[in-house]
Amino acid sequence: MAASGGAAQTPMAHAPDHEIDRLLASYPDAPRPLIDLATGANPWPYPVEVPEAARNRPPLGADTEAARAALAAYLAVDDPTCLALTPGADAAIAALPRLFAPTRVAVLTPGYAAHAPAWRAAGHAVAELSGPEAAESDAPVLVVTNPGDRDGAVLQPETLRDLARVCRARGGLLVVDEAFADLAPEISISAEAPGLGAVVLRSLSKGFGLPGVRAGAAVAPPELAARLAGRIGSWALSGPALVAMVQAWGDPTWMGEMRGHLDTAAREFDESLRGLGIEVLGGTALYRLIDTPMAVHVQATLARHGIAVRAFAGEPRRLRLGIPADAVARERLLTALREAFAV
Numbered sequence: 001m002a003a004s005g006g007a008a009q010t011p012m013a014h015a016p017d018h019e020i021d022r023l024l025a026s027y028p029d030a031p032r033p034l035i036d037l038a039t040g041a042n043p044w045p046y047p048v049e050v051p052e053a054a055r056n057r058p059p060l061g062a063d064t065e066a067a068r069a070a071l072a073a074y075l076a077v078d079d080p081t082c083l084a085l086t087p088g089a090d091a092a093i094a095a096l097p098r099l100f101a102p103t104r105v106a107v108l109t110p111g112y113a114a115h116a117p118a119w120r121a122a123g124h125a126v127a128e129l130s131g132p133e134a135a136e137s138d139a140p141v142l143v144v145t146n147p148g149d150r151d152g153a154v155l156q157p158e159t160l161r162d163l164a165r166v167c168r169a170r171g172g173l174l175v176v177d178e179a180f181a182d183l184a185p186e187i188s189i190s191a192e193a194p195g196l197g198a199v200v201l202r203s204l205s206k207g208f209g210l211p212g213v214r215a216g217a218a219v220a221p222p223e224l225a226a227r228l229a230g231r232i233g234s235w236a237l238s239g240p241a242l243v244a245m246v247q248a249w250g251d252p253t254w255m256g257e258m259r260g261h262l263d264t265a266a267r268e269f270d271e272s273l274r275g276l277g278i279e280v281l282g283g284t285a286l287y288r289l290i291d292t293p294m295a296v297h298v299q300a301t302l303a304r305h306g307i308a309v310r311a312f313a314g315e316p317r318r319l320r321l322g323i324p325a326d327a328v329a330r331e332r333l334l335t336a337l338r339e340a341f342a343v
Helices: 019-026 052-056 061-075 089-099 115-121 131-136 157-169 190-196 222-232 239-249 252-275 295-304 327-341
Strands: 083-086 104-108 125-129 141-145 173-177 199-203 216-219 280-284 287-291 310-312 315-322
Touching: 019 295, 052 239, 061 083, 061 216, 061 239, 083 089, 083 222, 089 115, 089 173, 089 199, 089 216, 089 222, 104 115, 104 131, 115 125, 115 141, 125 131, 141 157, 157 173, 157 190, 190 199, 190 216, 216 222, 252 280, 252 287, 252 327, 295 310, 295 315, 295 327
Parallel strands: 104 125, 104 141, 141 173, 173 199
Antiparallel strands: 083 216, 199 216, 280 287, 287 315, 310 315
């Protein structure tokens, strides 16, 4: 796939329309504190300690290199030049399509909703395809979210390796969004991505529970990683974000223990939902996907109780519920669900 010949103009960005924004606008009198079960982030975030120097001076080159080294070690990536640090994965999602001349792109659905619009905005012809359709597609670029951000569906590494080779033979590339892969490291192809000619996106938002820090990265062949970093621009990451990267990615023991904690919490949450007669379709240890013909009513009822959950365009029966952080949040949620399903 040929590189873009000129610097495409990026449309003016708008603030993301998060479920919390909609809850605040539609239910200003909802109980406080609001409970965000829409983001799907770890409710027990990594305990970042930001030193004063990271707040009162600009980030230094050494800060960036330390963050890249921490991620390289965490993902077992041999060459840190294969890493482009980004202010969250969404920054990479928006910038990556603008590095290439327009081509055909297949986005595997269901997946993270930001991918297809980003490639379309950069002038690419995008087809959103299900698994069987995507397998038959001859598009040079294939974008997948692994695990899936709805039912937690997983593509195994051997499948991803085959897809990467096929895309590369067509002059394109495979893009894998591994936002939730911190909880399932065995499915990640991050370490292999540079050799496969693929791009893998990571962040601190989900498994480390730090979506507000806006800290992410792309793993790619060195030349592509450098172009992406150039597109993101200098000074894109704050000092506190770089500190969070060094501390969180540099602490594999914390994540190893957290995986077990989240697995237990997800199983207990499933039991609570089943106790209300609610069917759990799947998910990851960070969220559970439910199916109900009353989904619109359920979401509205939860919003009146100050609880935001994730709905999906085109899937009116499904809701994604994050894991409640504590007994108080869990009881507020279960009380609201009892009310919703009592209709």
